[in-house]
Amino acid sequence: MRRVYLDHSATTPVDPEVASLMMTYYTEKYGNPSSIHSFGQEAREALEKAREQVAGFIGAQPAEITFTSGGTEADNLAILGAAEAYKDKGKHLITTAVEHHAILETFEFLAKNGYELTVLPVDEEGLLSVDGVQRAIRPDTILLSVMHANNEVGAIQPVAEIGRLAREKGVIFHVDAVQSLGKIPVNVNDLNVDMLTVSSHKIYGPKGVGALYVRKGIRLVPRVYGGGQEKKRRSGTENTPGIIGFGKACELAQARMADEAAKLTGLRDRLMDGILERIDFVKVNGPRGAKRLPNNVNVSVQYVEGESLLLSLDMVGIAASSGSACTSGSLDPSHVLLAMGMPHEIAHGSLRFSLGRQNTEEDVDYVLEQLPKIVERLRRMSPLFDQMQREAGAK
Amino acid sequence: MYTEKVMDHFTNPRNVGEIPDADGVGEVGNPKCGDIMRIYLDIEGDTIKDVKFKTFGCGAAVATSSMVTEMVKGKTITEALDISNAAVAEALGGLPPNKLHCSNLAADALHAAIKDYYDKQEKAKG
Ligand SMILES: Cc1ncc(COP(=O)(O)O)c(C=O)c1O
Numbered sequence: 018m019r020r021v022y023l024d025h026s027a028t029t030p031v032d033p034e035v036a037s038l039m040m041t042y043y044t045e046k047y048g049n050p051s052s053i054h055s056f057g058q059e060a061r062e063a064l065e066k067a068r069e070q071v072a073g074f075i076g077a078q079p080a081e082i083t084f085t086s087g088g089t090e091a092d093n094l095a096i097l098g099a100a101e102a103y104k105d106k107g108k109h110l111i112t113t114a115v116e117h118h119a120i121l122e123t124f125e126f127l128a129k130n131g132y133e134l135t136v137l138p139v140d141e142e143g144l145l146s147v148d149g150v151q152r153a154i155r156p157d158t159i160l161l162s163v164m165h166a167n168n169e170v171g172a173i174q175p176v177a178e179i180g181r182l183a184r185e186k187g188v189i190f191h192v193d194a195v196q197s198l199g200k201i202p203v204n205v206n207d208l209n210v211d212m213l214t215v216s217s218h219k220i221y222g223p224k225g226v227g228a229l230y231v232r233k234g235i236r237l238v239p240r241v242y243g244g245g246q247e248k249k250r251r252s253g254t255e256n257t258p259g260i261i262g263f264g265k266a267c268e269l270a271q272a273r274m275a276d277e278a279a280k281l282t283g284l285r286d287r288l289m290d291g292i293l294e295r296i297d298f299v300k301v302n303g304p305r306g307a308k309r310l311p312n313n314v315n316v317s318v319q320y321v322e323g324e325s326l327l328l329s330l331d332m333v334g335i336a337a338s339s340g341s342a343c344t345s346g347s348l349d350p351s352h353v354l355l356a357m358g359m360p361h362e363i364a365h366g367s368l369r370f371s372l373g374r375q376n377t378e379e380d381v382d383y384v385l386e387q388l389p390k391i392v393e394r395l396r397r398m399s400p401l402f403d404q405m406q407r408e409a410g411a412k
Numbered sequence: 413m414y415t416e417k418v419m420d421h422f423t424n425p426r427n428v429g430e431i432p433d434a435d436g437v438g439e440v441g442n443p444k445c446g447d448i449m450r451i452y453l454d455i456e457g458d459t460i461k462d463v464k465f466k467t468f469g470c471g472a473a474v475a476t477s478s479m480v481t482e483m484v485k486g487k488t489i490t491e492a493l494d495i496s497n498a499a500v501a502e503a504l505g506g507l508p509p510n511k512l513h514c515s516n517l518a519a520d521a522l523h524a525a526i527k528d529y530y531d532k533q534e535k536a537k538g
Pocket residue numbers: 026027086087088089090092117119164166167168193195196216217218225226227
């Protein structure tokens with residue numbers, strides 16, 4: 018059976034070049050980078066090269082990069098570390114309703130522990146208003162965190178403008194760029210950010226590796242104490258093979274980004290337009306065009322439920338994801354779709370396809386061939402669909 | 413994540429559809445995740461002659477609906493009333509813990525359809 022992976026926003030395969038480089042640092046150059054012998058020093062050298070690769074990709078200085086165990090830890094370090102470091106200046110924090118749980122849950126923790134939190138709403142496309150941010154900033158605001166691109170609907174936020182505003186007002190600005198890195202330009206200077214989170218496994222690097230960019234001069238209290246690695250910001254023996262893999266993945270992504278983004282945009286629109294053409298009662302979730310990530314397709318198929326769609330797609334080899342309540346452990350629909358003002362029933366039938374490096378037009382056409390059949394089968398089973406048809410017929 | 417039995421009932425659900433002028437119709441919504449299930453019964457004397465369903469929900473919801481229709485077809489009303497959520501889940505070889513509430517939907521819809529039948533009988537008697 019044909020297998021088509023369209024869940025690259027969840028994770029990507031490791032590039033073979035990255036994997037083979039990493040292998041060397043597991044089996045041959047396995048020294049601890051803190052050791053002074055040659056085994057340690059060859060690992061240290063490679064680790065610092067990776068730091069330059071990551072920094073180079075986002076326009077930062079190598080000294081401003083702290084490696085972590087992934088995007089989640091980098092988000093936690095940024096928020097908890099800055100909130101603690103600047104608590105004497107104020108205790109007001111701002112974020113948005115569509116952030117990843119790594120951000121939202123961390124802010125919620127602070128809100129329960131003496132901080133005040135403002136969660137900004139988004140419009141029906143998932144976009145934030147710069148005016149809204151301006152109005153939310155107070156004299157005691159210390160930290161503002163806004164994601165660059167949304168993982169579910171691909172909405173790209175006006176981060177550069179928000180950053181300019183934050184700088185004017187003296188508020189520390191953190192950006193979660195986990196989903197945008199490698200797909201659209203991410204430059205810490207152009208975006209006016211103070212801290213920025215990136216993760217390796219979304220850009221064809223290994224899982225369990227990420228980094229936090231911290232602009233020189235920004236203070237941060239560490240969250241992990243120990244041997245003082247990563248300039249005391251994040252103790253623990255470095256995951257050298259993983260970090261080196263991440264560095265290589267950044268180098269490859271930087272070289273390929275322009276071509277890849279053009280190709281993915283074409284596939285994205287082919288898939289989205291194709292779905293709208295072939296299936297009735299489908300709604301696009303998120304913005305269209307340049308405000309959307311090149312690889313994100315998110316639609317709601319009305320009158321059917323997302324988990325049923327995913328299972329049916331999986332049976333014909335297609336991997337996707339959904340914001341349906343039935344697919345979440347908590348049985349709540351996606352907080353992103355709800356924040357966009359979507360009713361539960363529509364969030365229920367949401368379907369995300371996230372394209373990647375290896376996808377082809379044939380993959381897209383395969384989905385366009387399979388999906389209408391699946392939707393038709395599920396709608397025949399749906400009490401909502403026949404009800405809608407009856408009501409339409411009565412009119 | 414699902415047993416083979418669940419996937420079989422999800423892929424080839426038995427008794428999908430509706431019964432025009434059914435003797436009893438039961439519809440329940442899932443308060444947990446917002447899904448909906450409707451069951452139609454055709455009853456002759458004391459026996460469930462035919463049964464059909466329509467479900468808007470996850471794989472487990474579709475499979476339990478299908479399973480419950482298979483379990484009650486040809487049974488008496490008393491036997492049907494005895495079918496519990498747990499029995500439906502068990503007949504499917506079990507469900508993941510976070511999907512147990514979906515099996516409640518199937519048995520509840522069945523019981524609602526039987527209640528609807530009784531209500532209609534009462535009304536007919538006047
Ligand atoms: C926007 C965003 N932030 C953070 C994360 C977490 O990154 P990681 O999986 O590396 O912990 C993800 C991954 O799903 C993400 O999409």
